[in-house]
Amino acid sequence: MIVLENVTVRAGTFSLSGLSLEIPTGQYGVLMGRTACGKTTILETICGLKPARAGRIILDGREVTHLKAAERGIGYVPQDGALFSTMTVRQHLAFALAIRNMPDESTRMRVAELARLLGIEHILDRKPLGLSGGEQQRVALGRALAARPSILCLDEPLGCLDEDTHGEVCDLLKRVCREVAVTTLHVTHSMSEAKKLADCTFRIDGGAIRHVIE
16 A cells, blocks of 8 residues: 655655545556656655655555655666666666575576566566667566565656557556556556556646546
């Protein structure tokens, strides 16, 4: 479950206050809004990359408002994927496990499991340069899911994909998030993405988050 209770977020001189939202456990939530309306700032505040200036953030029944990002149990895919140019796909998938000192054999098994789930077994030893946009998004998603987070946050993950790849990765997100039973918050300006993916849809309107009833 992802819950915001009267949260205030800020980025430079921009701020939003009194933000409230609830995404039930295991559901796929989509947050919509125009460019520069604060979607990414809200997502980064949930992830702990920006501080909440007021209110409470509750994840899976635990208040995390003042916890560090690494303590929140969140998998995060930033807008540009943020893949490391010097690392192979295999190393990306193992990254979160390595910093948690997971045993080598367990890491190998988890990387193999993720590669099968995401259909990227054939590119495990390649580096990001030369990968297609869809392949890069699969790698970024795998890295975010590697440590089995209970919460997944996605910042416009389909925004730079061509039409055919967009549909392919959209289907992948829906299947994978259901299969691993992760509670998801996906920010976008695309109504078509919301219609394809969302169990619950929210929109930033007039400085507030409003639940969209279809």
